[in-house]
Amino acid sequence: MSNGKCRYHGGCTGKGANWGKHRLPPKDAAQWEARLARKFAQIERDKRRRAQRLAAMSPEERRRYDAWVKSHQPGPAAERARRRANLKAAADLRAISERADARPLSPELAALEAERRRIEREALLWSIENGLAEGVFG
Secondary structure, three states: OOOEEEOOOOOOOHHHHHHHOOOOOOOOOOOHHHHHHHHHHEEEEEHHHHHHHOOOOOOOHHHHHHHHHOOOOOHHHHHHHHHHHHHHHHHHHHHHHHHHHHOOOOOHHHHHHHHHHHHHHHHHHHHHHHHOOOOOOO
């Protein structure tokens, strides 16, 4: 809602860098300690209920929930957008690499690949025989 309150339960939801984080009562509020204690009790109650709900989930439901939690981390909007972009880029890269592995090699490419692997093996054996395989640090 426009006043920052949740339309379902009436609580404030953080904006910007405070999105998804708990909001504590202001220190100058009346009965601050009592309100703070109630807030912490509510947070603990929510944790217990969430743990019970997670324990009752099937493995498929749990996978979907974990994916949702991973995609809905609290923090600043720019950081959340960067994480979404990184996840999308990683998924695109995985899809491209899977497609590249799935395409059949022509006989010429297969022969060249086998020759490349043979030459790399020979180079490794030669470097071991000549004491060059120890690396930079000896």
